Amino acid sequence: MKVLIGTDGSDDAVAAARRALAVLAPAETVTLVCVVEPPAIEAAGMESGMAGGLATADEIDSAWTAVNAEAAVALDRTDAALAGAVPSGTIFERVLEEGAAGPAVCRLAESLAVDVVVVGSRGRGAIRRALMGSVSTHVTNNAPCPVLVVRTGTDGEG
Numbered sequence: 001m002k003v004l005i006g007t008d009g010s011d012d013a014v015a016a017a018r019r020a021l022a023v024l025a026p027a028e029t030v031t032l033v034c035v036v037e038p039p040a041i042e043a044a045g046m047e048s049g050m051a052g053g054l055a056t057a058d059e060i061d062s063a064w065t066a067v068n069a070e071a072a073v074a075l076d077r078t079d080a081a082l083a084g085a086v087p088s089g090t091i092f093e094r095v096l097e098e099g100a101a102g103p104a105v106c107r108l109a110e111s112l113a114v115d116v117v118v119v120g121s122r123g124r125g126a127i128r129r130a131l132m133g134s135v136s137t138h139v140t141n142n143a144p145c146p147v148l149v150v151r152t153g154t155d156g157e158g
Contacts, residue, residue: 001026002029002112002116003021003117004118006034006101006118013074016118016121024116024148027090029092029114030092031108031112032082032092034078034096035096039060039063041059042060042064102135102138105143106138106139109145114145116145117139120149121151
């Protein structure tokens with residue numbers, strides 16, 4: 001079984017990863033993915049079409065460095081939480097993707113031909129979800145394979 005686990009390094013995402021590995025059949029491959037969206041500074045000043053302050057190349061590079069560092073921390077945190085949960089012999093990979101999280105996870109799931117995608121759900125309210133969208137909803141509706149959504153508080157602890 002090939003498993004793709006989406007993470008943002010949050011407590012909920014880490015708990016979802018741990019819980020998923022506990023309920024799924026032993027995986028041959030586990031891929032952790034963290035998706036970073038382009039930093040807001042990259043498009044700053046472009047939204048109105050009016051001349052305004054545009055970010056310099058150095059400022060944009062610095063912003064990308066920061067988001068990539070945050071993603072590395074998220075992957076490290078999830079990786080550390082899974083120590084011992086991944087059987088020896090399992091291929092374990094870490095991937096950093098760019099773009100909107102839901103579509104990026106679905107594209108990666110398709111390109112890796114995974115058997116299941118795992119994502120956490122913070123259980124946002126209906127109004128906030130309607131305004132902001134939901135990564136878990138997007139993945140559930142668009143992934144090319146089954147999706148395991150692990151809701152907050154279902155990590156088997158506490």
